Amino acid sequence: PYFIYELNETTIGYFRTSNWDDTSCYIGMDIHKKHRGQGYAKKAYREMMCYLKKKYKIKTFKLEVLDSNIRAINLYRKLGFVQTKKEVYKDEISIFMKLEGFNCD
DSSP: OEEEEEETTEEEEEEEEESOOSSEEEEEEEEOGGGTTSSHHHHHHHHHHHHHHHHHOOOEEEEEEETTOHHHHHHHHHHTOEEEEEEEETTEEEEEEEEESOOOO
């Protein structure tokens, strides 16, 4: 499912989730260009992961990011994600990351 993220009644982006099982899912966010670089992503990810943890009992969050997306990789590391593997697709390298035991406090 997709989840719309709003700030002050303005849609600034959305979350997409996939590959659900009983305790984990993949998560990703797209923020509208005019709202990027303003610090919303970290807050949005924390809120969304807390929501998924409380409502759906998700314990492990996973994601995939291109190694060229340094800004996103730094954000994910600040949130506590760790790299689990790398895969090469044609000319791009994908980094897979995982976060277990996310704390909503």
